[in-house]
Amino acid sequence: MPTAHAIPEEPGLDHSLALLQEGYTYISRRCDRFNSDLFLTRIMLTPVVCLRGAEAARFVYEGERFTRRGAMPRSVLLLLQDVGSVQTLDGAAHRHRKAMFLSLMTPDAIPRIGTLLAGHWRDAVRRWEGGGEVVLLDALAEILTRTACDWAGLPVPDADIPALSAELAAMVENAGSLGPSYLVALRLRRRAERRVRHLVERLRAAELEAPPGSAALTIATHRDTDGATLPAGIAAVELLNILRPIVAVGRYITFAALALHRHPEWRERFAQGDEADLEPFVQEVRRLYPFFPMIGGRARQALRWGGHDFAPGDWVLLDLHGTNHDPRLWPEPDRFRPERFRGWQGNPYTLVPQGAGDVAATHRCPGEWITIALMKEAVRQLCRMRYTVPPQDLSISLSQMPAAPASRFVIGAVRPN
Template identity: 55%
Template sequence: MASMPADRSPDSTLALLREGYRFIGDRCDRYGTDIFQTRLLLEPTICLRGRPAAAIFYDPERFVRAGAAPKRMQRTLTGVGGVQGLDGAAHHDRKAMFMSIMTPSAVRQLGQLFDDEWRARVPAWERAGRVVLHDEVAPLLTRAVCAWAGVPLADTEVARRTAVMRSMIEGPTALGPRHWRGRVGRRRSERWLGEVVERARVGVLPAPPGSALGAIAEHRDGRGQLLPRRIAAVELLNVLRPTVAVDRFVVFAALALHDHPQWRDQVRGDDDATECFVQEVRRYYPFFPVAAARVRRSFDWQGHHFPQGRRVLLDLYGTNHHEALWPEPERFRPERFAGWRGDPYALVPQGGGEHLTGHRCAGEWITIELLKRAVTNLTTTMRYEVPPQDLAIDLRRMPALPPSGLVIADVRRTA
């Protein structure tokens, strides 16, 4: 059995928080491998990156998710009892519920709602002189996804609910008050959505057919049981929260248009080019650093032993920037996706493998649709300036974003 390179430090949790997205990649480069062992949160952990690694990581015969996610992540970002921590038949059943919502027409409908919100907001941006795109896009997504999901939302609630969902996204890696805001935000949101589910179940709030609320409130598990109210709330939040988080990708897309202005013309009126651009945004910019799992039963792979129960991290960012998969990985080149046939283990910003049978993100098609709408709006329905500001992305900060949130100025409608 080959010996696995190992970090010397007794625990590397602080190094991971300090080094951020490059924590695994830098060590792999240093050791000249795509696998090494370290200790995180005082537990031995195997870190992997690259395509072959992604292919085993997303093999449900080899890995399980139960007990893989750290508590601080569950208490802020994902919740307890949701689809992310399920395995086997329970996971298939719950995941089928999510995927039933993601029909092509439903995805388009959400795109249209976002588009309508965007266009309705442009006059306010014209009047404002300058706005922070990150702050502006999130409420549009909150409104669109709540309307789409069948969750009532008064105008007066939009800002608060948006802020709370953001706090959950920043919670897992934050320390002190920012982390606690994430926990409180999750508790409040689960209470709110638990009530919404209850009202749908008793018929006070009829859920539109095919809506996320309808699918989740009425879902019955393998034993014919409705989901407990809190779990239903966790799952409804699993639709709302990540949709609002698409705001970060929208900021990255706007940044890419700013840094590579030749793409403004290329994407205009060209759906294929827009898709290539959006895929490159998802590959290039940092979002989720890693995915976590545990070894189901001991096995050997590429001469290395994986003992049962061992925690394993797959470097999503590092796989998206792996030289063997992506020539010149540190260059933003949307043309690399022209004619791309897809590869479930190469482009993994939202996880890899299969949507239905594995833990790949349920909202990938939604993300692509919303990003395409945003790129089209940024290039065809308005023009704007990007004043001097700090747009540097610090890969040590998770989740990453340009510090300015991307300020745009002198917005004018063009369509």
């Protein structure tokens, strides 16, 4: 084994401010400047090794080398995955819980979410017709909340949908913020947890019903490695781990609408029913547009990679956005070019918007298939309906995490077709 050598190090006491200001580009800018796929810096006064690229993604995701515990600011953890969720588990306990999520992603269930979305989308378009302008990103939250509850078999009363939708949207919107808006989002999160926990308890008491194989029933009755059902609070957290990210797909759908607006030749093709490139289009949206910037880990054991020795507990940040924009993997990475995914065989380490590696054995997102199914159906709906895109600020700031077009994509004069 070659001996370890010093990796580039960013001088200075702390770079948290630079990370907040530079956002999605923080890691790759420095990798470019140091001409290295890893470098050492200090964030929140803590040393951290930042990495990017396909080999780095393999190293961080495979082999159960890193835990997610203690690897993200607690504020992010509480709004997103939360304590006791699959993401905070390691080893056999993680694989067992992960299998529960993957059991939901059957060949029937994946396309079903697209069908459900189509129904709720058409209802919304009918309401929008003849009305004023619609802020797409915000309007999608309720459409996707309805879709998520139906898909998960969660019997949420219709009157509660708008509140639940606001709660779920706030979790994603504020994951990167601090201060008052964060505290409001945390309060909404707690309300959503109580709401879903109550439903789990009523399902368990047979006061409510959920379809066999649905996420609601599967999670409510899941037995952990110790043979016991999950505490109701943890079951609620895991159900939210399905509902919240389904609503989050609204950001990708908004980016897809932006791509259709900027590249109308694709709209024409899809509107004519030519769907040969629908999946490449959706993959290119997931690759190009910014969503999950980076993922943190803490070494579970002594490790060596890229000539660097990691001690147990060492902190790493893997650049997901930078890997999706790595010019060695994606020529002309900032150009929207769905053609690059024609005939793509898949590669678990190069396209990593939702994590890397083998989904069953790593922390890679179990929701990629349904994300793609939702996006494809949304593109179909966007190409079928008619709308105008009034003048607005469509710029995307890469220092705002999670990112979105500044205007959140406003459409007007909506008609079914």
